[in-house]
Amino acid sequence: MNELRDVPPEPQVPEAQRGAGPLPLRYEDVVQDGRLRLEPVTHAIGAAIWKKTLSEHPLVLRLGAEGIVPILSRLQVEAGGGPISAREPVGARGTFEVLRTIDDQDRQRVRVDMWAELQGPRGRTHGAPPEGAGEPVVLGRAIAEHVLTRPFAPPEERSVEAIPGGLPDGMTMRDAAWRAPRTAIDLPRGATPIDDAFALDRLSIVFGLGHTDSNQHVNSLVYPRLIEEAALRRFHELGLPTTVLARYVDLAFRKPCFAGDRVRITLRAYRAGDEIGVLGAVVSASEALTAGATPTERAHVFARMQFVR
Template identity: 45%
Template sequence: MHYFPDEPHVPEQQQATAVMHLRFEDVSQNGRVMLDALPHGLGPAIWVKLLRASPVEALMTTQGIIPILTRLIIEGGDGPVAAREPLALKGSYQLARTEDAASEVNRLILAMWLSAMWLSASARRSRTYGPPPPGAGEPIQVGRVFAEHVFTRPFAEPGARKVLRFDAQDLPPVPPERYAWRSPEALMGLPAGAEPFDPEPTLDPIPIAFGLDHTDGNQHVNSLVYPRLFAEAALRRLAQHGHGTAVLARRV
């Protein structure tokens, strides 16, 4: 089930704006920004502007404590926009904790929001080729992103990887904000009003083989590999059921 967490009120030092330039392949033929392009804005808006030289970066470089992405929500927005049009980004982040049924801390969280107004990403209405569209030049929101990370020690021995407290200057041992954890099972339902094609889950017929081309420095398959795989599997299923495939993923 789709759920986009509300952006919390955070101090100004946990908010930033930035600009992101698009690649030609980041914009579809109907002028919408591709879903897998939007999370790249987390880099300039949050990782560079807010977390570089911060206590969080110190955790990573001196203690091997790294926020590993555990959930990513991407929503596409309005258009059209030209591939040459830079995106205006607004990002924010929050440190938080989760608790188990006994109210004991069981995770430390780094949550990020990006938008062209929160990451949210905005741009001016435009086209890569041809005459300007109606409303050319007006600012429009082209998407937003929520990124949930859990702090862990990925390179430690298995029994030492869980992080329940910070031991760092300028960080509270446990963040005071409590975060509502959603289990993977809670995310598996259909959106409101959606009807399944098949009465039971059906295996995609195309095998997937991961290689180093799909990985990153966190020693796993990079999270942005999956949205494209999901979209391609969905298109195959549409075609198998006799539906047209001239559609564009707008939420994942």
């Protein structure tokens, strides 16, 4: 079982800001040794928070009346223990809180952060049950940061510096430090670089409608799969193991991509103890890239992904 150490534990919030719900798994969510992929962990946020706590919460109703939408700005996901069966539903629980931060342009921004944890019974899809079958095991955690925005307003009116009418009764807002998107490609503490510099993945990516969602741009969960595939190609080029599983990702979103866009991925491999990982960025294919150059602030997405055998 992987130790959950990168996504912090549940924040302390009032009961009205907590939720729980079941989450059925797809067959492809569980890899061959019974561990969970990163993507289904993110769905815990929907099962516990969006579908339950926030569906009729006074805060969401107030924001919606003002044309204010929580836009995903950063996502941390960590997969944990197993093995589990793809045939057994798992349970999600989560919380949300409202935060205030000052961005790098000295503007006050309001965030809604959602935390979720996924748990399920130890099991196996095929073959004999594993030791401890049926015991609950933590499968993963996720934190999704959302910046409140008026996406359909004129550009000068899109930023939200305060909640109109204030917070509903019983809610509080705490202050949080600003983290620029580019901090996602900082080397983690104790890690050593394998690549001396960033290397441009040899493939270009063209987005189609199948990559998009109802928000009219490329879905946020498209990026970790593309980065994982590019990382495996980079590991192969470096002679590193490729029979590895992505166990953690930190994604910072700066600018969305759209159907028809063409992008490239640039990566830098590193080692952290017994694990390997990549720092990566999704950049426009039209942007002039110098070999080995560190991604600029203009990248669409910044990411760090770490793998375990």
